Amino acid sequence: MNSTILITVITLSAIGMAAALILYFVARKFRVHEDPRIDEVEEVLPAANCGGCGYPGCRNFAEALVKSDSFEGLFCPVGGNEVMAKVAEILGREAVTQAPLVAVVRCNGSPGHRPKTSVYDGPVTCAIAHALYTGESDCPYGCLGYGDCVEACTFDAMYMDPKTNLPVVIDNKCTACGACVEACPRDIIELRKKNPKDRKIFVCCINEEKGAVARKNCKVACIGCGACVKVCPFDAITLENNLAYIDAEKCRLCRKCSPVCPTNSILEINFPEKKMVVKGQEKKDAKEGSGKEEKVAASGSEQKESGEESKKDKESNSSNK
Amino acid sequence: MLKTFAKGGVHPPENKLSASRPIESLPLPQTVSIPLSQHIGAPPAPLVQKNDQVKTGQLIARGEGFVSASIHSSVTGKVVKLEEVMDAGGYRRPAVTIQVGEDEWMPEIDTSPGLIKEFDLSGKDIIEKVKEAGIVGMGGATFPSHVKMSVPRGKKAELLIINGVECEPWLTSDHRLMLEKGEELLVGIRLIMKALQVEKALIGIENNKPDAIEHLSGLCLGEKGISVVPLKVKYPQGGEKQLIKALTAREVPSGGLPIDVATVVHNVGTAFAVYEAVQKKKPLIERVVTVTGPSVKKPCNFLVRTGTPVSHLIEAAGGLPDDTGKIVSGGPMMGKALNSLQVPVTKGTSGILILPESMSVRKPVLPCIRCSRCIFVCPMGLEPYLLMTLSEKKMTEKMEKEHVMDCIECGSCSYICPSNRPLLDYIRLGKAQVNQLIRSRKK
Amino acid sequence: MDKLLRVSYSPHIHGENSVPRLMWGVIASLVPAFVLSVLYFGLGAILVTATSVLSCVLFEYLIQRFIMKVPPTVNDGSAVVTGVLLAFCLPATIPLWLVALGALVAIGVGKMSFGGLGSNPFNPALVGRVFLFISFPVQLTSWPLPMGFKTKLVDAATGATPLGVIKEGLLNNQQVPPLMDDIPSHMQLFYGNMNGSMGEVAAMALLLGFIYMVVKKIIPPVIPLTILGTVFVFTGILWLANPESNADPLFHLLTGGVMLGAIYMATDYVTSPMTKKGMVVFGVGIGVITVLIRRFGSYPEGVQFAILIMNAFVPLINSWFKPKRFGEEVQHG
Incomplete structure (x- = not known):
């Protein structure tokens, strides 16, 4: 009995030792030399593996960063300037900075604005519905509402608003990785410059059809009238293919364009609503940030402010800068 | 034992x-909207202006490109609008x-009803x-016929196949055409044969149309080289590759065209249109549509003029039923599936x-x-269940390796899936993704 | 028009097949075997089958409802099939709590833990049966004599199965031909008049069910035919080589679980290969392993293990044996 136990223990230990020795030598022999900085760089990356940088994962991006000589074309949108600065430090290079971006959904075609003209009866994914036909409304540019973008978001920064049937971006969670932009078959989502207090003014429509057609299919479509182009003091608005576009780089958030839009397709978000703006109140508004944005997006067209107010806000904005 | 294709297929x-x-x-309806793009290939530019008067059969847009x-x-009538109209997809x-x-x-244009049998034209003239x-092509793919009738350099056509299969359930337009325009059809076939130099x-006809088989067989007795082959009823026998397999046992290679096995397939509707175009100088402006x-x-x-809105046809067939769910x-x-009744009839409807x-x-x-039914019915020998999973997961390269591009979109897999x-x-969706991948590689 | 039209991709019509229809078809084909087992084993057969079916359905419902939190899908009939098949490979006098335990393992471990219908790699009924067989060998090998409604539910007269008799004899260095005298004739075996599990005994009834399923196009006949063919050929070779220590091939086909396994267990859609070529490989594999276990292993019967082992190879078989594509071979001419 005792000898059985003894033999068992000895054999097992012997096998263990032998295996350990083999492993040790194999590990020595087949060791792959890797730049230790790759590990260091990977350590500071966000480890989200979202693919926002264009590489399949953070590890691959770290390899690319270490192997390349400059940061050209290499940027982690999720970690932003902070992470890139750390990476620069590890690699002993000059850090590059990029203005932070945020995803913006450029369609406001809620059921109230855009009448339903058919019933889609296929798999619940925008990709298939888009390939099949215009979607449940007659607007061939508008959001289909099956949430491919929400599905693609790895940061829980998007959700479908059940009332409007449109996706909503939660600004403070959005890392501008671009997954939703990629997922949307209609290119409705755009990455735009992030403004202080998450304020934004943009044309919430990408319909390039003639005004009458666009208007017939959706009450809040851009009809390409050009009123906003005329009123913009900074040449930030261009009109192409019956569609106005506000260049986020040139826009100074003066809020002159939104009131003149006949179809309310230019949205102002996270701006104070009150006529007289007191500094303290403004801060409170900003704190309510994301919650309020949904409200604005939902009611959308009801947003109208007088020109006087926007002027005042423009001043306060420029002073912020 | 009637001929048919070997692999897969369903019988709805x-x-x-x-x-x-x-x-x-x-x-005739009150207005017609004639889409300028009724074929695979680039839309031609219109030759008419607003308020122009046009006559029946007048050229309004010339196809410029090869396809x-x-x-x-x-x-x-009078051209009232040069605008965009909705196509079957709503775009x-x-x-x-x-x-x-x-x-x-x-x-x-010769509008007399008489049959003109004789022709003295070279193949080039006919094309x-x-x-x-x-x-x-009037079977639905709407590929320009003159392209299919010109044999590419280095290839040779031996056999012309006329597709009178009409394997789609419900439809009877080709069936009626074969019964009523049999003689014209045969002249059309002769013309295409001349053009192809075969x-x-x-003529492949499924044997659920015994009257058409009998009628055309009778007419073929006096024709040298043309014969009717009855086929077993099986969907998708009207697919080019399946029809060639059924009639000649030749398999068009993966990614290839019928001409690779020395055959050319034309629909009966096309053959009739060729007859009218060559012998009566009548362009393709009307076609048979089953409602x-x-x-x-x-x-x-x-017999409907192209551009007629679908609603006009439905009206003539007794109006839209109350329980309509899908058109x-x-x-x-x-x-x-249409999302509007204003969609016009095109050459492929x-x-x-x-x-x-x-x-x-x-x-x-x-x-x-995993009951394997989709695999058993796939006429192309693919694995639809696998392709669907890969497509859902966006595994485009794997899909390409699984030959998703061979799919002829016959729908047998979706039809049979329990x-x-x-x-x-x-x-x-997967095919579109793979197409994109192939295009990005070429760049 | 006031009503909106529906839009979807083609095809716009759908065949009549559905998962419930297929599953209930399988159940219908099991009726003759059930009737025969009631005739042979009486009340016990009814009780065991009822317990097994009810517990399978109940466990599936409870697991889907309270653990997976998805809408229960018990009416697709797949749990009923599992229940009937599990019951059919148990002795008719087994304690009912064991049946319920087997059902829990079959549904809970064999099916739901992998995500439910369509995701399980192993046949659930077999998982339950093998679990019981290994954990409770005594109860699982007490085969009652077929005495109709006279069969007692407790302490019934039991005996070894024909396969057990042979195995036992061979282990005691006896020769096969004299052993065969203790076993019913082949005709009796065909009718199922022998000791054994409920559904396994009647080859006749199972073959009827097989013909029904093939005619109704519920299953393709490839897998059962290749399994039975392989078993026949393999045991035939052994028998011809040495009739002293091997039973004849017909005996092997008619006894034990080969029929039930080949016709119902191995043809489970989810756990069998998807191409005809793959099905042949799968069937041959099961046949060979079954005979190897029967002849050279320590258990008298091996078809359950053979099927489970081949189940594990199904993903590999699926990726190795592809259907022949149209136009795959370029033809010249």
């Missing part, structure tokens, strides 16, 4: 309600809208006339199928139980 209920209804000429077909006015495409007036044909007439032509459905009052076969342009297996609500709602999707899985929906 045939429901050829309108098979005994003779072709009727549909009264492009000319468009003719199907009515006499707007450029079109010419004409207000219909008194029907006045272009003078050179040129077919091109001028704007003829496209000595032999086979049918379980609750349609009067299932019919209409399909084409057959139930491969047709497109073979039928309008009106399905009641009870038949149009898709059943709930259950998990795949779990009601949308296999073909996802496979189509």
Whole structure:
């Protein structure tokens, strides 16, 4: 009995030792030399593996960063300037900075604005519905509402608003990785410059059809009238293919364009609503940030402010800068 | 034992309600909208202006590119709009809208009913006339016919196959055409044979149309080189590759064309259009369209001018039934569901199928139980269940390796799936993804 | 028009097949075997089958409802099939609590833990049966004599199965031909008049069910035919080589679980290969392993293990044996 136990223990230990020795030598022999900085760089990356940088994962991006000589074309949108600065430090290079971006959904075609003209009866994914036909409304540019973008978001920064049937971006969670932009078959989502207090003014429509057609299919479509182009003091608005576009780089958030839009397709978000703006109140508004944005997006067209107010806000904005 | 293709296939209920209804000429509508893009290939530019008067058969857009077909006015009247109209997918495409007036044909068109059998033309002349007439494949793919009739350099055609299979359930337009225009059809076949320089032509007809088989066989007795082959009823026998396999046992190689096995396939509708274009100088401005459905009052076969709105056809067939749930342009297996009744009839519209609500709602999707039925019915020998999974996961390269591009989109897999899985929906998506991948590689 | 049209991709019509229809078809084909087992084993057969079916359905419902939190899908009939098949490979006099335990393992471990219908790699009924067989060998090998409704539910007269008799004899260095005298004739075996599990005994009834399923196109006949063919050929070779220590091939086909396994267990859609070529490989594999276990292993019967082992190879078989594509071979001419 005792000898059985003894033999068992000895054999097992012997096998263990032998295996350990083999492993040790194999590990020595087949060791792959890797730049230790790759590990260091990977350590500071966000480890989200979202693919926002264009590489399949953070590890691959770290390899690319270490192997390349400059940061050209290499940027982690999720970690932003902070992470890139750390990476620069590890690699002993000059850090590059990029203005932070945020995803913006450029369609406001809620059921109230855009009448339903058919019933889609296929798999619940925008990709298939888009390939099949215009979607449940007659607007061939508008959001289909099956949430491919929400599905693609790895940061829980998007959700479908059940009332409007449109996706909503939660600004403070959005890392501008671009997954939703990629997922949307209609290119409705755009990455735009992030403004202080998450304020934004943009044309919430990408319909390039003639005004009458666009208007017939959706009450809040851009009809390409050009009123906003005329009123913009900074040449930030261009009109192409019956569609106005506000260049986020040139826009100074003066809020002159939104009131003149006949179809309310230019949205102002996270701006104070009150006529007289007191500094303290403004801060409170900003704190309510994301919650309020949904409200604005939902009611959308009801947003109208007088020109006087926007002027005042423009001043306060420029002073912020 | 009747001939058929070897691999896969399904047999949906045939429901050829309108098979005994003779072709009727549909009264002209008030306006027609003729889309400028009625074929695969680039849309041609319009030759007419707003407020121009046009005559029936007048050229209104010339097909410029190689794979492009000319468009003719199907009515006499005034051009009222040069705008975009909705196509079957709801997307707007450029079109010419004409207000219909008194029907006045272009003078050179022979509108007499007589049969003209003799022709003395070279193959080149025939192809040129077919091109001028704007003829496209009328089975639904709408590929310009003159392209298919010119044999590419280095290849040789031995055999012409005329597709009278009409394997789609419900549709009867080709069936009626074969019965009523048999003699014209044979002249059309002779013309195509001349253009292709082949000595032999086979007409493939499924044996659920015994009257058409008998009629055409009788007419063929006096014709050298043309014969009718009855086929076993099986979907998708009307697919080019399946039909060639059934008639000649030759397999078109993966990624290849029928000409790779020395055959050319044309639809009976196309052959008839070729006859009219060459012998009567009549461009392709009308076609036979079946209007049918379980609750349609009067299932019919209409001779319809292109550009006629679908609503006009439905009106003539007894109006839209109350229980309508879905309207399909084409057959139930491969047709497109319409989201508007204002969509115009095009050169490729073979039928309008009106399905009641009870038949149009898709059943709930259950998990795949791997019963292999999709594999057994796939006529191309693919694995639809696998392709769907890969497409859902966006594994594009793997899909390409699994030969997703071989799929002919016949829908047999979705039809047979006991779990009601949308296999073909996802496979189509996968094909689009693979196409994109191939294009990005070329860049 | 006031009503909106429906839009979807083609095809716009759908065949009549559905998962419930297929599953209930399988159940219908099991009726003759059930009737025969009631005739042979009486009340016990009814009780065991009822317990097994009810517990399978109940466990599936409870697991889907309260653990997976998905809408229960018990009416698709797949749990009923599992229940009937599990019951059919148990002795008719087994304690009912064991049946319920087997059902829990079959549904809970064999099916639901992998995500439910369509995701399980192993046949659930077999998982339950093998679990019981290994954990409770005594109860699972007490085969009652077929005495109709006279069969007692407790302390019934039991005996070894024909396969057990042979195995036992061979282990005691006896020769096969004299042993065969203790076993019913082949005709009796065909009718199922022998000791054994409920559904396994009647080859006749199972073959009827097989013909029904093939005619109704519920299953393709490839897998059962290749399994039975392989078993026949393999045991035939052994028998011809040495009739002293091997039973004849017909005996092997008619006894034990080969029929039930080949016709119902191995043809489970989820756990069998998807191409005809793959099905042949799968069937041959099961046949060979079954005979190897029967002849050279320590258990008298091996078909359950053979099927489970081949189940594990199904993903590999699926990726190795592809259907022949149209136009795959380029033809010249």
